[in-house]
Amino acid sequence: MPLFNKRLVNNPISKNAALLAIFALCCTGFVAVVNSLTADTIAEQQKMYLDSVLEQLVPHKMEDDNLSQRCILVTSPELGSKAPLSAYLLERDNVLEAIAIEAVAPDGYNGEIKLILAVDEHNTLLGVRTLSHQETPGLGDKIELRKSSWVLNFAGKAFSADDKSWKVKKDGGQFDQFTGATITPRAYVKAIAKALSFVEQHRQSLIKSHNPCGGEL
Numbered sequence: 001m002p003l004f005n006k007r008l009v010n011n012p013i014s015k016n017a018a019l020l021a022i023f024a025l026c027c028t029g030f031v032a033v034v035n036s037l038t039a040d041t042i043a044e045q046q047k048m049y050l051d052s053v054l055e056q057l058v059p060h061k062m063e064d065d066n067l068s069q070r071c072i073l074v075t076s077p078e079l080g081s082k083a084p085l086s087a088y089l090l091e092r093d094n095v096l097e098a099i100a101i102e103a104v105a106p107d108g109y110n111g112e113i114k115l116i117l118a119v120d121e122h123n124t125l126l127g128v129r130t131l132s133h134q135e136t137p138g139l140g141d142k143i144e145l146r147k148s149s150w151v152l153n154f155a156g157k158a159f160s161a162d163d164k165s166w167k168v169k170k171d172g173g174q175f176d177q178f179t180g181a182t183i184t185p186r187a188y189v190k191a192i193a194k195a196l197s198f199v200e201q202h203r204q205s206l207i208k209s210h211n212p213c214g215g216e217l
Contacts, residue, residue, distance in 0.1 A: 050116075050131075054100055057118035057127040058090060068092070071213035072206065078198040080104035080112075080191055086213055087206060096121060096207055099199055102131065105191035109183040110134040113143065117154075117192055123200050127155045128192055140184035150176070150185070159196040166193035 054069075068091050073084040085102040100118040113135065117128040128151055130143045142148035153175060159166065167173025168186050177185045199206070 053116060053129045053131070054088060054118075056129060057100055057116070058098060059126060072209040073211045073213055074101065074206070074209075076198060076202075078194050080106045080194065087209075089207065090118075098126060099203070099206060101195055101199060101206075103191050103195035105187040107183075107187045107190075108133060108135055109140050109181065109187075110136060113184070113188060113191070115143075115188070115191060117195055119159075119196060119199055123159050123196060123203075125154050125157045125159060125192070125196065127152075135184050136181065139178060139181035142178050142181075143184060143188055150178075154192065159193070159200065161197055161200065166190075166196075 070089040070091065072087050072089065074087045075082070075084045079085050079102070081104040085104070087099060087101040089096060090098040090100065098118050098120050100116060102114065102116045105113040105115065111134045113133040114131040115128055116131055118126040120126055129145060130151065133141070133143060135141050135143065142150050145151055164172075165174040166189060168175050168177040168182060168189055170177050170182055171186065173189065175185065175189050
């Protein structure tokens with residue numbers, strides 16, 4: 001039986017539907033080809049960006065030929081995501097110097113905010129950077145270093161689970177909120193505090209983890 005009988009071919013609605021279906025298939029195929037051709041380039045750019053962020057977070061005194069980096073996957077609701085997140089163990093001569101770990105603030109003003117922070121062996125925060133977000137331009141996007149120096153205020157801050165000051169000043173904490181935008185910095189600070197608490201509680205299990213990035217979960 002032919003794919004289209006004479007009645008269907010002569011029906012304008014059927015012809016238009018068929019043309020739309022063919023067009024959709026062509027577009028889908030084109031997008032798939034483009035994604036396939038650019039996937040490696042995008043992955044390389046993401047890696048370069050991540051490497052530059054890690055270089056910003058780790059003090060220069062740690063950067064030498066003896067420093068090695070090990071990436072592991074971590075899954076915990078304490079980090080704000082059900083999906084695995086990456087953690088980077090920075091070691092010198094098999095001695096841990098710092099841990100850099102991704103976290104998610106799920107309650108940003110316009111959705112999830114993904115960030116990465118680094119802590120030393122004393123759980124002192126070396127720094128934090130924003131990886132991705134959808135916050136309002138001119139208000140919530142001050143969590144980006146290129147828009148504001150706000151994220152630099154976290155460097156050098158010590159953390160303990162008993163410290164109640166890890167909040168924005170509007171909530172009785174130590175960190176500034178943004179003029180006209182409190183939800184974004186509130187969510188950001190809370191995500192940092194939870195990630196620091198996670199590292200403090202699970203430091204040894206992170207060090208001993210055998211769940212490498214790119215491996216099986």
